Amino acid sequence: MDPTVNPAEMVPGLPDLPAVDVTRWGMPPKNALSTDLSRPVPVIASAVAAARARDWRPAAELLNRSYGDWAMRAAAVHALGEAAADDGTWLEAWRAQTGGDRHLAVVEAHGLFWLAWKLRGNRPGEQTRADQHDAFNQMVLRSEAAALKATELAPDDPTPWCTLVTLARGRGYDNNAFGTIWRELQARDPLHRTGHEFALMYLSPDGPGSYDALFAFAERAAAASPSLAFLVVQAAYDYEDYNEKIWKDQRVHRALDVIQRWLATPAGGGGVYANSDKRWAAYGLVSADRGAEAVPLFTQLGTDASGRPWEDFGDNAVDVFDSCRRRACTA
Amino acid sequence: MKLLSRTVSWVLLVSVVPAAMLLVMGALVAFNVYAFTVSPVTAVKIAIGVVPTVLVLGRGLWVLAAKIDTPVHGVPVREHEQPELWALVRRFAAAAGTAPPDDIHLTAEANAGVVEDTRLLGLISTRRHLFIGAPLLAGLSAAQFAAVLTHELAHYSNRDTRFAGVAYRSRRAFAHTMNTVNRNDYLQRALHFLLRHAAARALRASRSLSRRQEIAADQAAAVAVGSAATVAAFRELAPIAGSWDAFLNNHLVAGWAAGYLPADPFGGYGRLRASLHDELAKLRANPPHEADPDDTHPPMSERIAAIDALRAPGTMRVPAGSALGLLRDPLPLLDAALLDALVPEARTKRRVDWPTLVRVGGIASLTEHTGQVLATAARLTGRPPSPHTLLDALDAGLLTELCPTDQPEAPRVRRERARLIVREGLFGAVVTTLTDAGAVVWRESWPSVGEMRLDERYRVPLPDLVDAAVADRPDTAGLRALLDSAGRPHGRQGHRGTATRNEDSRPDGIPQGGEAPWPVGQGVHRGRAPRGPDRVDPPGGPHGQPGRDGARPTRPAGR
Numbered sequence: 023m024d025p026t027v028n029p030a031e032m033v034p035g036l037p038d039l040p041a042v043d044v045t046r047w048g049m050p051p052k053n054a055l056s057t058d059l060s061r062p063v064p065v066i067a068s069a070v071a072a073a074r075a076r077d078w079r080p081a082a083e084l085l086n087r088s089y090g091d092w093a094m095r096a097a098a099v100h101a102l103g104e105a106a107a108d109d110g111t112w113l114e115a116w117r118a119q120t121g122g123d124r125h126l127a128v129v130e131a132h133g134l135f136w137l138a139w140k141l142r143g144n145r146p147g148e149q150t151r152a153d154q155h156d157a158f159n160q161m162v163l164r165s166e167a168a169a170l171k172a173t174e175l176a177p178d179d180p181t182p183w184c185t186l187v188t189l190a191r192g193r194g195y196d197n198n199a200f201g202t203i204w205r206e207l208q209a210r211d212p213l214h215r216t217g218h219e220f221a222l223m224y225l226s227p228d229g230p231g232s233y234d235a236l237f238a239f240a241e242r243a244a245a246a247s248p249s250l251a252f253l254v255v256q257a258a259y260d261y262e263d264y265n266e267k268i269w270k271d272q273r274v275h276r277a278l279d280v281i282q283r284w285l286a287t288p289a290g291g292g293g294v295y296a297n298s299d300k301r302w303a304a305y306g307l308v309s310a311d312r313g314a315e316a317v318p319l320f321t322q323l324g325t326d327a328s329g330r331p332w333e334d335f336g337d338n339a340v341d342v343f344d345s346c347r348r349r350a351c352t353a
Numbered sequence: 354m355k356l357l358s359r360t361v362s363w364v365l366l367v368s369v370v371p372a373a374m375l376l377v378m379g380a381l382v383a384f385n386v387y388a389f390t391v392s393p394v395t396a397v398k399i400a401i402g403v404v405p406t407v408l409v410l411g412r413g414l415w416v417l418a419a420k421i422d423t424p425v426h427g428v429p430v431r432e433h434e435q436p437e438l439w440a441l442v443r444r445f446a447a448a449a450g451t452a453p454p455d456d457i458h459l460t461a462e463a464n465a466g467v468v469e470d471t472r473l474l475g476l477i478s479t480r481r482h483l484f485i486g487a488p489l490l491a492g493l494s495a496a497q498f499a500a501v502l503t504h505e506l507a508h509y510s511n512r513d514t515r516f517a518g519v520a521y522r523s524r525r526a527f528a529h530t531m532n533t534v535n536r537n538d539y540l541q542r543a544l545h546f547l548l549r550h551a552a553a554r555a556l557r558a559s560r561s562l563s564r565r566q567e568i569a570a571d572q573a574a575a576v577a578v579g580s581a582a583t584v585a586a587f588r589e590l591a592p593i594a595g596s597w598d599a600f601l602n603n604h605l606v607a608g609w610a611a612g613y614l615p616a617d618p619f620g621g622y623g624r625l626r627a628s629l630h631d632e633l634a635k636l637r638a639n640p641p642h643e644a645d646p647d648d649t650h651p652p653m654s655e656r657i658a659a660i661d662a663l664r665a666p667g668t669m670r671v672p673a674g675s676a677l678g679l680l681r682d683p684l685p686l687l688d689a690a691l692l693d694a695l696v697p698e699a700r701t702k703r704r705v706d707w708p709t710l711v712r713v714g715g716i717a718s719l720t721e722h723t724g725q726v727l728a729t730a731a732r733l734t735g736r737p738p739s740p741h742t743l744l745d746a747l748d749a750g751l752l753t754e755l756c757p758t759d760q761p762e763a764p765r766v767r768r769e770r771a772r773l774i775v776r777e778g779l780f781g782a783v784v785t786t787l788t789d790a791g792a793v794v795w796r797e798s799w800p801s802v803g804e805m806r807l808d809e810r811y812r813v814p815l816p817d818l819v820d821a822a823v824a825d826r827p828d829t830a831g832l833r834a835l836l837d838s839a840g841r842p843h844g845r846q847g848h849r850g851t852a853t854r855n856e857d858s859r860p861d862g863i864p865q866g867g868e869a870p871w872p873v874g875q876g877v878h879r880g881r882a883p884r885g886p887d888r889v890d891p892p893g894g895p896h897g898q899p900g901r902d903g904a905r906p907t908r909p910a911g912r
Contacts (some may be wrong), residue, residue: 108763140766141773153722157773 047317050325052344058124059328062100062297069098073105078116085125095181096216097294099132100291106133107140124179127172132185134165138192162192180210180217188220200224213247215295222253230264233257237273244277248284250301251277255306259331262309269310279308282315297326305331308346315351320347371414378410427458427484429687437680442483445502448577448669451509452713454483459686461694463488463594467505474788481509487690490676491619492593492626497586498676500578507573510565529802547902557596564651568659575660579667587653591640592633596626600750608710611717616704628799711803712795716788719781726778729755740782744829747822776823783819783832792839812836
């Protein structure tokens with residue numbers, strides 16, 4: 023499925039996307055959708071809102087209180103990092119007050135990586151100016167240095183290692199360098215969700231190469247925990263540009279079943295990453311011609327059109343989300 | 354007899370593919386014609402399936418039968434201008450048992466070759482061209498060059514070139530047909546299957562034949578020039594190719610954007626080779642193995658071992674010294690070959706000596722943003738554009754305003770972008786001023802493209818001073834002091850030493866790729882760790898893959 027392709031836009035006269043009123047399924051209208059990635063988890067949302075209002079204290083409290091809950095910490099740092107990349111005033115205030123601590127350090131490192139992306143923009147390489155590439159490369163180096171510093175301040179914290187995994191591809195690590203970081207992350211949290219998500223991106227081939235290793239990685243992780251079953255869907259999503267039949271693959275269908283069962287458990291349905299699982303499952307179910315099963319997931323997602331896979335489509339994220347849920351409703 | 358049987362088997366083999374194509378095509382047409390006599394309606398239905406296939410085959414055969422004229426490039430070398438080179442070519446053509454080429458062209462590529470224009474499946478040759486790469490003349494001795502030459506000429510005597518033309522066309526026709534076949538059509542898919550298997554044998558056989566011909570040509574070279582010179586020549590090919598590539602990508606175009614080319618490119622190339630001594634020695638000792646199964650050459654190490662084993666003393670006399678000694682007034686000719694390979698714009702560039710090129714190219718690469726930033730500073734402060742004006746603007750807290758943009762960006766993103774651009778602009782402005790004042794000197798530094806050094810009187814870490822000036826709490830005092838003291842007359846001009854903080858310490862000039870390779874002063878310029886891979890498409894950011902909306906990054910071919 024390529025959700026950005028609307029047949030009617032390519033050839034006039036072809037049927038437009040299904041004209042359905044998604045509100046009949048209890049889904050909010052398109053104009054109510056939000057791509058704010060802090061929203062799905064209320065405590066993170068309030069910390070980010072405060073940070074954007076230049077109050078660092080709720081963020082510091084959240085990170086301090088939840089230290090040890092690595093899933094929450096990774097999600098919070100990801101959302102706070104984006105806020106820090108937009109406006110670093112609250113980070114400076116935080117530093118001025120505390121002189122810098124392990125919580126500040128980890129947000130700062132991740133924020134620098136967000137900043138690198140915002141300086142680069144998310145257009146493909148050939149549509150990106152030399153100074154944007156330059157800025158990206160320089161900022162990724164700063165992010166790397168900051169993350170390494172953060173690992174020293176919090177030796178048992180996987181989060182800065184996760185930042186290093188996140189920047190691995192942009193930084194151009196070779197397999198050895200990546201392997202070292204990956205082992206450090208695994209030693210601290212073997213099932214680290216975000217770490218696995220970005221490791222899969224690092225491992226994803228650049229083109230229509232062999233995706234066997236990618237699926238092997240995803241399946242191994244999924245076998246370790248249902249919380250990582252989404253990786254198989256993510257691998258299929260990476261591969262679909264080169265092989266649409268991947269959505270008929272039994273591995274993908276099994277993974278979709280596992281994610282749905284996982285979401286029905288209290289740990290899966292109530293966790294920090296519940297919405298993330300719902301997104302991957304919904305995208306995968308629609309792609310795999312099981313759109314009807316995706317309807318309840320879209321209903322639960324409500325206005326939340328943030329995160330992957332939608333955010334990969336940049337400014338079209340909301341369009342892709344909307345077209346995907348419409349396909350689910352008409353399935 | 355051996356030659357005849359080789360030729361016959363070659364022609365048989367390479368004709369398998371076209372013959373099979375012709376046969377299938379004829380059979381399809383005949384069948385359709387027959388069908389027409391039986392039932393015209395059915396015949397039309399059949400034709401719907403047959404016609405596209407026949408067209409595909411016909412197009413493939415057309416590719417095979419069309420005449421091939423080599424596009425001639427390079428600078429023609431006339432016999433009356435270069436009698437010694439022509440005499441050598443004639444002597445070694447005779448030694449290889451063939452007629453000399455009809456013309457010689459000097460190119461800017463790091464290889465040599467013989468090509469024929471042919472008609473009718475390569476059976477008729479109309480003209481032979483000899484192409485000689487200028488880097489070979491610059492990098493080989495006369496004896497080594499003679500070995501390469503004899504190898505290329507020996508392909509004539511074996512009738513290789515003529516039938517290599519057939520093999521080449523046969524392959525091309527095959528590839529074209531395979532690419533044109535519509536895999537969704539069952540009939541064409543069956544044809545694809547048939548051709549693939551029928552041709553695979555012929556292609557494999559032609560490959561092993563042409564490998565044997567390479568070995569025969571190697572032997573001819575060894576017999577004429579001697580095993581030692583032939584081995585030395587073959588070992589030298591990779592070092593020449595590697596260093597030439599680096600030279601073209603980095604050094605030659607160092608002043609391109611500023612409008613300059615070196616006046617003496619081959620002098621520079623010689624110095625680059627000398628400076629890369631250790632790296633090239635490694636390449637020479639272990640010739641890289643091109644593991645391409647379609648390569649018609651056997652691995653270089655095997656060829657070298659076989660030539661060594663011959664222990665041929667050589668039968669021909671070759672002048673001692675460099676291959677350049679074979680040319681009268683070689684430099685203008687090499688230069689012409691080089692210019693011929695560049696875009697026409699190259700002829701409009703100013704030709705300057707290497708130190709000048711290093712300076713103007715270096716300053717141009719550092720001042721990309723300088724003009725813009727100085728002009729904005731002048732507009733903001735109402736003063737003339739100068740480094741001091743820029744520092745005033747920074748002191749006034751105008752960092753973000755120095756880099757106006759119409760993009761809606763978050764405050765920190767905007768500020769950091771401004772900081773990066775203003776930093777580059779300021780660095781360029783300061784370096785320009787210091788260069789004019791004689792406080793910064795630029796010089797050749799092979800194998801890097803060049804380096805700039807701050808006079809030892811100024812023991813200051815220039816990158817740190819620039820960083821301080823564009824910091825959130827700007828400190829411009831250090832830069833102001835530097836600019837002021839450099840602007841004052843002093844009595845020790847000319848005495849320049851090493852300020853280690855300010856050296857460009859790039860290890861070598863191995864190509865970076867890209868169109869504006871200018872690493873000079875990068876170490877100074879950034880004052881930080883080397884940059885990561887240039888122009889990456891870095892999926893894996895918080896945004897995931899950049900732009901999946903049909904703008905998913907298309908990656909450079911070959912990755």
